[in-house]
Amino acid sequence: MEPESVGLLRERDAADRVVVPELQSEPHVSDSTGVSASLFPDGYIEARARYRSFVEEHVIPAEGALGREDDDALRLIAALQQRAREAGLWAPHMHASVGGTGEGFLYYACMNEAIGRSYWAQLVFGCQAPDAGNAEILHLLGTPAQKEQFLEPLIAGRARSFFSMTEPDVAGSDPRLLRTRAVVDGDDWVVDGLKWFSTGAEGSSFGIVFAITDPDADTYDRGTMILVPTDTPGLEIVRPLSVMGHEGRAWNTHCEVRYSGVRVPLANTLGGRGDAFKIAQQRLGPGRIHHVMRWLGQMQRAFDLMCAYSLGREAFGGPLAEKQTVQNWIADSAAGIQACRLMTMDTARKIDEGSEARVEISMLKFYAAGVLNDVIDRAIQVHGARGLTDETPLAQMALHARAGRIYDGPDEVHRMVVARRVLRRYSAGDGWQFT
Numbered sequence: 001m002e003p004e005s006v007g008l009l010r011e012r013d014a015a016d017r018v019v020v021p022e023l024q025s026e027p028h029v030s031d032s033t034g035v036s037a038s039l040f041p042d043g044y045i046e047a048r049a050r051y052r053s054f055v056e057e058h059v060i061p062a063e064g065a066l067g068r069e070d071d072d073a074l075r076l077i078a079a080l081q082q083r084a085r086e087a088g089l090w091a092p093h094m095h096a097s098v099g100g101t102g103e104g105f106l107y108y109a110c111m112n113e114a115i116g117r118s119y120w121a122q123l124v125f126g127c128q129a130p131d132a133g134n135a136e137i138l139h140l141l142g143t144p145a146q147k148e149q150f151l152e153p154l155i156a157g158r159a160r161s162f163f164s165m166t167e168p169d170v171a172g173s174d175p176r177l178l179r180t181r182a183v184v185d186g187d188d189w190v191v192d193g194l195k196w197f198s199t200g201a202e203g204s205s206f207g208i209v210f211a212i213t214d215p216d217a218d219t220y221d222r223g224t225m226i227l228v229p230t231d232t233p234g235l236e237i238v239r240p241l242s243v244m245g246h247e248g249r250a251w252n253t254h255c256e257v258r259y260s261g262v263r264v265p266l267a268n269t270l271g272g273r274g275d276a277f278k279i280a281q282q283r284l285g286p287g288r289i290h291h292v293m294r295w296l297g298q299m300q301r302a303f304d305l306m307c308a309y310s311l312g313r314e315a316f317g318g319p320l321a322e323k324q325t326v327q328n329w330i331a332d333s334a335a336g337i338q339a340c341r342l343m344t345m346d347t348a349r350k351i352d353e354g355s356e357a358r359v360e361i362s363m364l365k366f367y368a369a370g371v372l373n374d375v376i377d378r379a380i381q382v383h384g385a386r387g388l389t390d391e392t393p394l395a396q397m398a399l400h401a402r403a404g405r406i407y408d409g410p411d412e413v414h415r416m417v418v419a420r421r422v423l424r425r426y427s428a429g430d431g432w433q434f435t
């Protein structure tokens, strides 16, 4: 493990911070316990504190080493995963009945305020994207045989998976345009096509592939989700894409994947034939909110760094914290973060209660992506040139945050979904009820 290069990252160590007397009454490390107490059932706050301690003690100090993505980093991840298991913190997205330690979406949202603080923590706790979403959909729709072959190793952390929907040649925002085909031949599907941005495909055991199987059916009945083991002949991981200058390794890759006559049994159909569009909604809705949950942790960490640095750095006769512009950034960030937290908890609660929460999920996805990027960008600006170095985690955070405005549906598409659904109600003579 590697020590951090500057004291800034020792977020709990208030003793290191420069003191500005009139601001000392404010806590410097965001602690949402006060508001949280009324948001969460008993026990969640204590559970979150355990995740927070683990992240601060074991994950944040290892970020430098993990970010190198060499063989040592892979070994370190495995060691941290084992430690997380022993601490009873493994797989908080799944219930204990299937090998996790979770209690539903609201619980997972609460834990992610701590887990999301570090990019690598999701992998350490076995709840990384896209595996968490894939596990949920397998749990919901998998046959007993599929659960045994694909789900059990996934939850246990013995396997990773990918979700293969987006294609380079058509607009991913509009899945009606997808071209990858699968046809029935005897007892098998035969899949042909080219996908990209299949996150984590390198080194994974299987993918969930969205293929067009019934091109003449009604538009939303044309696709089928098919489970494809990565070692099936004809499946080629062409390359990890270089994304903002970074190719990544293993879990942290976004791969181009070619399917050339890939043959898998019909028994690998996930859900029913023709259900891919419906499943994509089931898969992507929860996946989107998983992302936002983690972003809450990223926002809070960037906020902590911004506030702490603004108190310690002096220019033009006083700390940055005394400049009105910086205070505006802090106030706007605090308001945005709290709005995202409350929207996330509300959406998680509705999903737990069985709602699809389509409008809430879309509203949250684009709004939170904006707040995330704004808060990190302000934090970088407050740090000046240091904010662009790797002496703080902010530059890496900004890199990942930018993609959040695109993956799982670009901002513009989520705005469209919200506006259309709201307007539909008004067209029908009703109004929109903010429930």
Ligand SMILES: Cc1cc2nc3c(=O)[nH]c(=O)nc-3n(C[C@H](O)[C@H](O)[C@H](O)COP(=O)(O)OP(=O)(O)OC[C@H]3O[C@@H](n4cnc5c(N)ncnc54)[C@H](O)[C@@H]3O)c2cc1C
Pocket: 130, 162, 163, 164, 165, 166, 167, 170, 171, 172, 173, 174, 196, 197, 198, 199, 243, 254, 403, 406, 407, 408, 409, 410, 412, 413, 416
């Ligand atoms: C880091 C990362 C990880 C990803 N991981 C996965 C994965 O694991 N599996 C997977 O299948 N895919 C993955 N994706 C792909 C992602 O889901 C798609 O990029 C996304 O759905 C958008 O598709 P596209 O890139 O083809 O953009 P397009 O659909 O071509 O859209 C381009 C732009 O057009 C604009 N636009 C589109 N529709 C509208 C509209 N109705 N109104 C106004 N403007 C519009 C938007 O600005 C949009 O950004 C990932 C992407 C990234 C960046």
